[in-house]
Amino acid sequence: MNLEQLQQAVFEVTRQPLTPSEQMRPRLPDGRSIREIANALIKPNDRMTSFERLQIYNQQYWFRIMSSLSEDFPGLRSLISERKFEKLAVAYLNECPSESFTLRNLGSRLEAWLRKHREYIAGVERVALDMVRLEWADIDAFDALDLPRFMPAESGQLSGATVFRLQPHLHLLDLAYPVDDLLLHARGLNAKSETVSNAVLKFPHKAKIRRSSLPKPGKVYLAVYRLQGGVYFKRLTRNGFALLQALGQGQPLEKAIEVFLLRPRRRLDRIGPQLQEWFQDWSSLGWFAQP
Amino acid sequence: MPANRFNGNSDYGVGIGLRVPHYQHIFAKKPVVNWFEIISENFMVDGGRPLQILDQILERYRVVQHGVSMYFGSAEPLNREHLTRLKKLVKRTKTPWLTDHLCWGSVDGRYTHDLIPMPYTFEAAKRAAQKIREARDFLEVPLAVENVSSYAEFHVSEMTEWEFLNEVVEDADCGILLDVNNIYVSSRNHGFDPFEYLHRVPAERVAQIHIAGHSKYQKYILDTHDHPVIDPVWALYARAIEMAGPTATLLEWDDRIPSFNEVHREALKARRYQPAQLREAS
Numbered sequence: 001m002n003l004e005q006l007q008q009a010v011f012e013v014t015r016q017p018l019t020p021s022e023q024m025r026p027r028l029p030d031g032r033s034i035r036e037i038a039n040a041l042i043k044p045n046d047r048m049t050s051f052e053r054l055q056i057y058n059q060q061y062w063f064r065i066m067s068s069l070s071e072d073f074p075g076l077r078s079l080i081s082e083r084k085f086e087k088l089a090v091a092y093l094n095e096c097p098s099e100s101f102t103l104r105n106l107g108s109r110l111e112a113w114l115r116k117h118r119e120y121i122a123g124v125e126r127v128a129l130d131m132v133r134l135e136w137a138d139i140d141a142f143d144a145l146d147l148p149r150f151m152p153a154e155s156g157q158l159s160g161a162t163v164f165r166l167q168p169h170l171h172l173l174d175l176a177y178p179v180d181d182l183l184l185h186a187r188g189l190n191a192k193s194e195t196v197s198n199a200v201l202k203f204p205h206k207a208k209i210r211r212s213s214l215p216k217p218g219k220v221y222l223a224v225y226r227l228q229g230g231v232y233f234k235r236l237t238r239n240g241f242a243l244l245q246a247l248g249q250g251q252p253l254e255k256a257i258e259v260f261l262l263r264p265r266r267r268l269d270r271i272g273p274q275l276q277e278w279f280q281d282w283s284s285l286g287w288f289a290q291p
Numbered sequence: 292m293p294a295n296r297f298n299g300n301s302d303y304g305v306g307i308g309l310r311v312p313h314y315q316h317i318f319a320k321k322p323v324v325n326w327f328e329i330i331s332e333n334f335m336v337d338g339g340r341p342l343q344i345l346d347q348i349l350e351r352y353r354v355v356q357h358g359v360s361m362y363f364g365s366a367e368p369l370n371r372e373h374l375t376r377l378k379k380l381v382k383r384t385k386t387p388w389l390t391d392h393l394c395w396g397s398v399d400g401r402y403t404h405d406l407i408p409m410p411y412t413f414e415a416a417k418r419a420a421q422k423i424r425e426a427r428d429f430l431e432v433p434l435a436v437e438n439v440s441s442y443a444e445f446h447v448s449e450m451t452e453w454e455f456l457n458e459v460v461e462d463a464d465c466g467i468l469l470d471v472n473n474i475y476v477s478s479r480n481h482g483f484d485p486f487e488y489l490h491r492v493p494a495e496r497v498a499q500i501h502i503a504g505h506s507k508y509q510k511y512i513l514d515t516h517d518h519p520v521i522d523p524v525w526a527l528y529a530r531a532i533e534m535a536g537p538t539a540t541l542l543e544w545d546d547r548i549p550s551f552n553e554v555h556r557e558a559l560k561a562r563r564y565q566p567a568q569l570r571e572a573s
Contacts, residue, residue, distance in 0.1 A: 001447060002366075002414065003366040003410065003412070003414055003415050003418060004366040006410055006445065006447065007365065007366050007395055007398050008398055008399075010407065011398040011401070011403065014403060014405075014407075015401075015403070040446070041445060041446060042443045042444065042445060042446070043443075043444045043445070043446055045480075045481065045482060046482070047510040047511070048510050048511065050443075052510070053442055053443040053444075053511075054443060056442040056443070056511065056513075057403075057405060057407060057442065057443065060405055061403055061404075061405055064404055064405065065404065068404075097401045097402070098401065098402040098403075098404060099400055099401055099402065100402065101332060101335075101360040101370060101372075101373045101397075101402060102332050102335065102360070103404055104336070142339050142340065143336035143337060143338060143339035143340070143341055143342075144337055144338060144339065145337035145338050146337075146338040146339070168337070169338065169339070226338075226339055229339060229340035229343050230340070
C-alpha cells in the first residue's frame with residue numbers, strides 16, 4: 001500500500017458519520033468491515049484495538065466540523081430542533097466535505113445544498129433558506145476585501161456615465177422573512193466559542209435552544225456590510241435596494257436610475273433629494289469602492 | 292548568539308499564542324510579552340477585523356506564524372492558493388521563521404482539519420521533505436516542522452517517529468519545532484520512552500519549542516491544550532534546553548482559555564529552565 005492509498009483509506013473511514021452514540025460505524029456504505037480495515041492499517045496496543053485507535057480520529061473529525069458549522073449557523077439551529085440540525089449537518093458535511101484549508105468556508109455550499117435537500121428544513125423552508133443566506137453573508141462580510149473607498153459626492157467626477165463598484169464585503173439580500181431580527185435573537189442564545197485547539201472533546205451540546213416562534217412573512221431588503229471591523233445589517237427600501245443592485249451589476253448611474261424610475265413611475269426632480277440622501281448615506285457607510 | 296544555525300532567534304525567549312479572549316486585555320494593558328505566535332490560517336483573509344487586530348499587534352509586538360493546514364505529509368501537492376495567501380501574510384508579519392506540522396490531513400483536495408500522523412516510511416519522508424523544500428523556496432522564509440501528538444501507528448511504518456523526523460529534516464534541510472508535550476502524549480499513547488525520542492532529535496536543528504497541557508483519558512491521552520504544563524513535560528523541556536541551548540519557547544493554551552495573566556504566568560515558568568543570561572533578557 002503506497003502513501004496515497006493509505007491516506008485515502010484512512011480518510012474514507014474517518015469521514016464516515018458516527019453512530020448515534022458517537023462511536024465509529026462498523027461498516028462502510030459499500031459493506032466493507034471497518035474493523036478489518038482498521039486491523040490492516042493500524043497497530044493495536046496493550047489498551048486499545050486498531051478499531052478504537054482509528055475511532056479517535058473519526059470522532060475528532062466529526063466533533064471539529066460539527067462544532068464549526070454549528071457555531072457558524074446559530075440562526076438555522078434556532079429554527080429547527082437540535083436533533084434536526086445535527087442530522088442536517090451530518091448529511092451536508094458528508095456530502096460536501098471541506099475543500100478549503102480554513103474552516104471559515106465550511107458553510108459556503110450550505111444554501112445550495114439545502115435547496116436540493118429541502119426535507120431537512122421541512123415546514124420552515126423559506127425562512128430557513130433566508131436565514132442561511134443571511135448567515136453566510138455575515139461570515140463573508142466579516143473578512144472580505146475592503147477596497148479603497150469612493151466618495152462620489154466629494155469626487156466632483158459624478159456623471160450619468162459613472163460606473164460604481166460596490167465593496168466586496170457588501171451583500172444585498174432580498175429576503176421573504178425578517179430573519180435579521182431572528183438571527184440577532186438566536187445569537188443571544190449561542191455565545192461563540194473561542195476554541196482553537198486541534199483536539200475537540202465532543203460535539204458542543206450547548207444550552208438547549210428553544211424553537212423560536214417563527215416570524216410572519218414580510219419582505220426585507222437588507223444590506224450586510226462591514227464598518228470599522230464590525231458586521232452590520234441595514235434595512236433598505238425596495239427602491240434603494242433596486243438601485244444598489246443595478247449599480248452592483250455594473251450599470252452606469254444614468255441607467256441604474258432609469259431602472260429605479262421605472263418601478264413606480266416617478267419624476268427625477270421629485271426623487272433628487274432622496275437620491276442625494278441615499279448616496280450620502282451609502283458613501284458614509286463605505287459601500288462604494290474606487291471604480 | 293544563535294544556539295544553532297536554525298535558531299537565530301534565541302533572544303525571543305518565551306512567548307504565548309495570540310488568542311481572541313485576550314485581545315481586550317492586550318490592547319488595554321499593553322503587557323510586556325516577548326512575542327506572540329499566531330495561527331496563520333486565522334489571518335489568511337482578505338480584510339476585516341482579523342487583519343486590523345494583527346496590524347495593531349504588529350505595531351507593538353513580535354509575531355511568529357504557526358500553521359495548521361499546510362500538510363507537508365499529504366500525498367497530494369501543496370495547495371497553491373494556500374501558499375499564495377501565506378506568503379502575503381509572511382510579508383505583512385515579517386515572521387522571522389515559519390512553522391507547520393509534520394503530518395497529513397488532506398486527500399484529493401478535501402480537508403480533515405486534523406493533524407494525522409504519518410506512516411513512517413522512506414517514501415513518505417522523501418515526499419514530505421520535497422514539499423517542505425518547495426514551500427520554503429516559494430515562501431522565502433526559514434521553515435521548521437513540528438512533531439505532532441498521535442493516537443495511532445501504522446503497520447507499514449519502517450522506522451520510529453524520531454527516525455522519521457530525522458530523515459525528513461535532514462533531507463529538507465529545515466528546522467524543527469520541537470513540541471515536548473506532543474512527545475509526552477505520544478509516548479504514553481504508544482508506550483515508548485519520551486527521553487529516548489528527545490535524545491534522538493538532532494538538537495542542532497531545533498528552531499523553536501512548544502509546551503502545553505493535555506487531557507488524560509482511561510485508555511489514552513488527548514492533546515487538548517487546555518491545562519497547565521505537567522511536571523513530566525517540564526522535565527522534557529529542561530532536557531531539550533540542555534540539548535538545544537537557548538531556544539524560543541511558546542506555551543499553547545487553546546481551549547478553556549484562562550485569563551491572559553494566568554496563561555502568561557504559566558508560560559514564564561519556562562524561564563526557570565533557560566540559561567541565566569536569557570532569563571535576564573526576557
